[in-house]
Amino acid sequence: MAKARTVFFCQSCGAQSAKWIGRCPACGEWNTYVEEVVQKETVATTTGQWKPASTVPGGNLVKAAKSVPLGDILAEDEPRIITPDGELNRVLGGGIVPGSIVLIGGEPGIGKSTLMLQIALSLRKMKVLYVSGEESEAQIKMRAERMADGQHSGCFILTETNTQNIFRQIDQVQPNILVIDSIQTMHSTLVESGAGSVSQVRECTAEFLKFAKETSTPVLLIGHITKDGSIAGPKILEHMVDTVLQFEGDRHMSYRILRTTKNRFGSTSELGIYEMQGDGLRQVSNPSEILLSQRGESLSGMAIGATLEGNRPLLVEVQALVTPSTYGTPQRSSTGFDAKRLQMLLAVLEKRAGLRLGQHDVFLNIAGGLRLDDPALDMAVCAAVVSSLNDLPIPGDVCLAAEVGLSGEIRAVSRLDQRLAEAEKLGFREMYVSQFNGKGLDLARFGLKVHAVSRLDEVLNGLFG
Secondary structure (H helix, E strand, O other): OOOEEEEEEEOOOOOEEOOOOOEOOOOOOEOOEEEEEEEOOOOOOOOOOOOOHHHOOOOOOOOOOOOOOHHHOOOOOOOOEOOOOHHHHHHHOOOEOOOOEEEEEEOOOOOHHHHHHHHHHHOOOOOEEEEEOOOOHHHHHHHHHHHHOOOOOOEEEEEOOEHHHHHHHHHHHOOOEEEEEOHHHOEOOOOEOOOOOHHHHHHHHHHHHHHHHHHOOOEEEEEOEOOOOOEOOOOHHHHHOOEEEEEEOOOOOOEEEEEEEEEOOOOOOOEEEEEEEOOEEEEOOOHHHHHOOOOOOOOOOEEEEEEEEOOEEEEEEEEEEEEEOOOOOOOEEEEOOOHHHHHHHHHHHHHHOOOOOOOEEEEEEEOOOOOOOOHHHHHHHHHHHHHHHHOOOOOOOEEEOOEEOOOOEEEOOOOHHHHHHHHHHOOOOEEEEEHHHOOOOOHHHOOOEEEEEOEHHHHHHHHHO
């Protein structure tokens, strides 16, 4: 019988230690080390892994892998699996790569299982095995009926957590795509620890990774996240997979954003936008039009800013409310925008524009529940604050896109042509930009009047006179 030994693993980063440590030396977290039983490898426990034939007593000759010169390798461009979900295709770089392993994480209840089940149901010409360790077959059936109206002949459901039993079902079904919900609920008999532990997550991921690479079957893994927003389990989990997706959004709002934090087969600057509805997630192909569709008459404290989320241009509504303070210290509140950057812009308005904001409360909100950190929204934030302070509305056909410096200068932003094209498409007639963005860019080809400015006071004079 193999001798068992115990090892302590950090639940935050996966670091290993022979004894318990209060503070992890790798990640700095406190009280994260747990004890797990680790069994030494023997011939019996490594029969599923590759090994030279000489190490197997009495074993048959095994064809070992050979090294090949890089120039002799035939690069076969295997076609991607194009799903009916255009937003997911965009984020993955053009579709699902055969043999890839994709990890998607997000807050509880944000819609990870809904998105994966929706993808599984939409691929009707392919076999998809959906493995769930969190829901029963009846519960999954109820959600599927709500999404696909009973048309899901190519989707197979398996409620199982043991990886060995899952691979037996895979041999029978022969799926084209495998979905695991979730990797933290899976466990392997090769590891003597509970499901969700560091060693179990690492071992189960390694087994699915080996299956994906040997059979060219894409595997979609759903992962839990920790309280600080990172993927639960060892950090090596994110290194092992090919793509890491982050599903974000406010559960009290209907919009969801799918981001890429790692992608071996495409860009990490793309993102997909969805709207949660009663029958599942709906793709939002033109988010700017939806975010601006609730505007009525022009009111003070509202400004339209042109931002970028990944490579996608968005026009968002910046709302500001400036009221006299009833306390000794004025309040500064921001929703969807960096609060420290808001304080910096208010200081610039006081110093460079001569405004008196020290006796006023300032509240800022990005409409639609979005959280943005693009510096190009600086000018829109300043304009919205001044509009609310003086109770003067900004014309509804005016858009702004520029960064504001500490000396009140208007700085250039990236990819201005995409922002201008988006504003023109949505019917805006005027746009304020930095004069340094005009170099090398033909502004005349856009069907809107472009105001190239260099100072903050020029913007305020142009908007409010």
